[in-house]
């Protein structure tokens with residue numbers, strides 16, 4: 243995901259470190275190059291602008307220019323500013339609430355929502371030793387409920403039995419009741435997606451939210467869609483309210499812009515990364531590690 247950006251930045255920094263002493267105009271020239279690399283990586287313009295301003299402000303201080311290794315100092319400043327842009331500290335999904343803790347999964351169709359629901363349920367089961375119930379509220383896509391059931395069987399996680407003809411609100415109520423009666427720690431609600439953000443999708447998500455009162459609402463977004471992923475996250479947050487973001491397909495050939503813009507544009511943390519189709523393809527998002535990956 244970050245290979246191209248990493249190549250571009252390492253080229254820029256190599257030139258910079260080779261120069262030895264740096265003038266303000268050297269730093270400015272390097273920043274122009276970094277700016278171009280970020281724009282090519284599909285990072286939102288407002289994020290690029292504020293990133294470059296911060297780095298420049300920190301780097302043109304006399305300390306850097308007079309230092310013995312000014313290039314290294316600029317790289318350190320870029321690294322620290324990247325970490326800050328990505329969100330500083332990891333923010334894991336929070337399960338600290340009275341059980342059954344409801345987790346609502348939202349996002350567009352094809353973003354990886356159902357797969358992520360099962361991946362996360364598996365993680366809660368194995369690592370947090372929680373008893374998890376999953377329910378699919380997707381009554382529109384014919385095979386969606388069946389898909390979650392199959393994933394549940396693979397993951398060894400219970401799914402709410404399917405009742406044909408039920409609407410999402412009824413399924414939500416039944417899932418909450420089943421979770422309570424069955425002594426589950428976590429109940430995961432996999433809501434329906436659409437190909438685009440539309441009014442009906444939002445209304446349905448709000449309705450489910452009001453009934454389930456989720457402790458976390460996770461927006462699943464496809465990293466390969468770049469700035470569209472960021473716009474989708476913003477729309478969901480405005481209408482439904484989002485507590486965190488899962489960025490999927492970071493194993494794919496994207497340009498990295500979604501990861502870099504998400505936090506700054508939406509103000510919401512990326513909590514997890516989807517790194518493959520299999521159920522173990524889920525990682526906690528560490529801003530520091532991602533910054534290291536970007537800088538090579």
Ligand code: GDP
Pocket residue numbers: 349350351352353354355356357358435490491492493494515516517518519520523
């Ligand atoms: P939904 O419509 O949002 O529920 O999407 P699905 O969960 O059905 O996922 C759509 C496709 O994307 C499936 O083929 C998944 O296996 C695949 N997928 C989901 N997450 C990832 C990921 O992180 N990486 C890759 N490479 N594929 C993924």
